[in-house]
Amino acid sequence: MGKKHGGHLLVECLRALGAKKGFGVPGESYLAVLDGLYDTKGELDLVLCRNEGGAAFMAAAYGKLTGQPGLCFVTRGPGATNASIGVHTAMQDSSPMILFVGQIDTATREREAFQEVDYRAFFGPIAKWATEIDHVDRIPEILSRAWTTAISGRPGPVVVALPEDMLASMPSVPALSRAVTVTPPAASAETLLDVRNALAAARRPVILMGGGGWTAEGSATLKSFAEASDIPVIVAFRYLDRYDNHSPTYAGDAGVGMLPAIRETLTRSDLILALGVRFGEMTTGAYTLFDLPDMAQTLIHVHGSDRELGKIYQPDIAVHASADGFARALAAQPVKGDWAEWRKTAREGYEATFDLPEQPGPVDMSKVIAYLREHLPEDAILTNGAGNFAIWPNKYFRFGPGQRLLAPQSGAMGYGLPAAIAAKVAHPERPVVCIAGDGDFQMNAVELGTAMQIGATPVVLILNNGTYGTIRMHQERHFPERVSGTDLVNPDFAALASAYGFHGERVERTEDFAAAFERAMASPTGAVLDLVIAIEALTPRQTLSQIRQIGKAETKS
Known part of the structure; x- marks a missing residue:
C-alpha cells in the first residue's frame, strides 16, 4: 500500500x-x-x-x-x-x-x-x-x-x-491519539441541600426519571436513594429499563397509553424531581398533565444540557448537572418524610395494571408476556419498534436491573429488528428478543440478511394480526366501520425466516407458545416466531368491536 x-x-x-x-x-x-x-x-x-x-x-x-x-x-x-x-x-x-x-x-x-x-x-x-x-x-x-x-x-x-x-487527498497531520474525557456538569453542595429541603417539605413527592446518559451505577444509586427515602419513581416513555421494576418504589411509566393509576400519581403529586427528562409529548400526556408554563407541583429539573432547563416548564429549582451523577450525589443522604402511604398507593396502582382480561383469539399476549416475565434471563435485552403491539413489552414486562429495553421515543416503525441485531453485535453472549408487529417487522425484514451474514442470533416474535393496529384503532374511533388503507396481506413469516437461515415457526395457540419459545431460544441461528393474534385483540383492555361501538356512539352525538 x-x-x-x-x-x-x-x-x-x-x-x-x-x-x-x-x-x-x-x-x-x-x-x-x-x-x-x-x-x-x-x-x-x-x-x-x-x-x-x-x-x-x-x-x-x-x-x-x-x-x-x-x-x-x-x-x-x-x-x-x-x-x-x-x-x-x-x-x-x-x-x-x-x-x-x-x-x-x-x-x-x-x-x-x-x-x-x-x-x-x-x-x-x-x-x-x-x-x-x-x-x-x-x-x-x-x-x-x-x-x-x-x-x-x-x-x-x-x-x-x-x-x-x-x-x-493526502493529509499532512497525524491521527488522533485518544478521546477527550468530558467531565459532566455537577450540582453544588448548596444546590443539593436546596433539593433535599424541597423534598423534605413535600407531602406527595415523585421522581420522574428518563433520558440518555444513565449508567448501571447511576440507576442503582437512584434506586438506593428512592428506597431509603420511600419516594415513588415513574420513568419516562420507553425508559422503563433504567429503573428496577421490581423495587417497591417503582410506580410505572409515563408514556403512550398512560394508565389512569400512573396519571393519578403524577397529577396528585405536589413535587416532581425530574432527572434527565426532556418533557416530551408522551411523558406529559400531550402536555395536559401539568399546567403550562408553571406546574402546580414544585418542579426540580435536573438535566445535563442547559438547553432543556425551562424549555417547556419553568422549574422552581433548575439544576444543570448530569442526572446520573446527580442521582449518585443524592444517594449519599436519603430524605425522610411522612409519605409512606403515598408511596404504597402509587405502587399498588402500578401493580393493579397487571390485572388484565383474557385476550380474544388464538394467541393470548397477556399469557405470552407473563411467560417472558417469568423465564427470560436477568441479562436479557428486549427491543421493539412502534405500534399497538409495543404496549406488551412497554407496559407488561417487568425489567430487572440487568435487563435492557431498546425502543424508539420517535415512534418509528421498523426499529426493533435492527436494534436486536445491534444488541447482538454489542453483546453476542446475551439473549435478545425483538417483539414486532407484522407491519412493523416488514419495514426492515431484509435486515435478517445482515443477521445471517454476521451470525447475529436474536429471537423475533411477530404479533401477526393482519393490520396496522394503531391506525386501525384510531380509524374505528373516528371513522367506525370505514376501514381504509390498514389491512395487511402478509407473507409466510416462518418460510421467510427459513430462507434467511433462521429457525421459523408459526404459533397458532397460546398453549403452544412456551415450547416454541424454548426451541427458538435453543436455535443456534436465531429464530422467528409468527404469533397468530386476533384483530379483535387490538388493545389489552378494549377489543376492536368495543372501540368501534364507542366510535359509533361518539359520531352520532
Whole structure:
C-alpha cells in the first residue's frame, strides 16, 4: 500500500477514539473509508446492512445500549436520506451516534450535481450537529469534536459529510491519539441541600426519571436513594429499563397509553424531581398533565444540557448537572418524610395494571408476556419498534436491573429488528428478543440478511394480526366501520425466516407458545416466531368491536 489518504486517517482517528463497530451500506462516494477499514478487521469492523434506514437504526440502538457513539456509514443522496430516520430516532432518544455521509467533490457543490444534498441544511433540524469536512487535515479536529458532541450534555446524533476528493487527498497531520474525557456538569453542595429541603417539605413527592446518559451505577444509586427515602419513581416513555421494576418504589411509566393509576400519581403529586427528562409529548400526556408554563407541583429539573432547563416548564429549582451523577450525589443522604402511604398507593396502582382480561383469539399476549416475565434471563435485552403491539413489552414486562429495553421515543416503525441485531453485535453472549408487529417487522425484514451474514442470533416474535393496529384503532374511533388503507396481506413469516437461515415457526395457540419459545431460544441461528393474534385483540383492555361501538356512539352525538 502507498501513502495514506484521508480515508485511512479517518479510520485511524475512529480507532483512537475507541470505536469498535460501525454499521452501513457501501457507496462509491466513500470508497477511501472502506479502503481504510480493510486494515482494521477484528478491531474496527463494518457490519454490512441491507438498507441505510436499518443501518442507522442499528447505530442509534448501539449508542443507546453502550453509551458510546453508534457509527453509521452511508453514501450521498438516497443513502443519506434513507438514514435520516435513524438520526431522528437517536435525537429523540438522546442517544449518541455519528452518521458519516459520502459527499460529492467540493469543486461541484451548489450545481445540483448527481445525488447532491446540503447536509447541514437537511440534517440541521434533527441532529445535534451537522457539518462537512472541507480539508483532509481537519479530519482529526472535526472527528474529536463530533465524538465529544455526541456523548456530552444531552447525548445525540452528529452528521459528518465527507467529500470524495477530500477523502482521497493526502493529509499532512497525524491521527488522533485518544478521546477527550468530558467531565459532566455537577450540582453544588448548596444546590443539593436546596433539593433535599424541597423534598423534605413535600407531602406527595415523585421522581420522574428518563433520558440518555444513565449508567448501571447511576440507576442503582437512584434506586438506593428512592428506597431509603420511600419516594415513588415513574420513568419516562420507553425508559422503563433504567429503573428496577421490581423495587417497591417503582410506580410505572409515563408514556403512550398512560394508565389512569400512573396519571393519578403524577397529577396528585405536589413535587416532581425530574432527572434527565426532556418533557416530551408522551411523558406529559400531550402536555395536559401539568399546567403550562408553571406546574402546580414544585418542579426540580435536573438535566445535563442547559438547553432543556425551562424549555417547556419553568422549574422552581433548575439544576444543570448530569442526572446520573446527580442521582449518585443524592444517594449519599436519603430524605425522610411522612409519605409512606403515598408511596404504597402509587405502587399498588402500578401493580393493579397487571390485572388484565383474557385476550380474544388464538394467541393470548397477556399469557405470552407473563411467560417472558417469568423465564427470560436477568441479562436479557428486549427491543421493539412502534405500534399497538409495543404496549406488551412497554407496559407488561417487568425489567430487572440487568435487563435492557431498546425502543424508539420517535415512534418509528421498523426499529426493533435492527436494534436486536445491534444488541447482538454489542453483546453476542446475551439473549435478545425483538417483539414486532407484522407491519412493523416488514419495514426492515431484509435486515435478517445482515443477521445471517454476521451470525447475529436474536429471537423475533411477530404479533401477526393482519393490520396496522394503531391506525386501525384510531380509524374505528373516528371513522367506525370505514376501514381504509390498514389491512395487511402478509407473507409466510416462518418460510421467510427459513430462507434467511433462521429457525421459523408459526404459533397458532397460546398453549403452544412456551415450547416454541424454548426451541427458538435453543436455535443456534436465531429464530422467528409468527404469533397468530386476533384483530379483535387490538388493545389489552378494549377489543376492536368495543372501540368501534364507542366510535359509533361518539359520531352520532
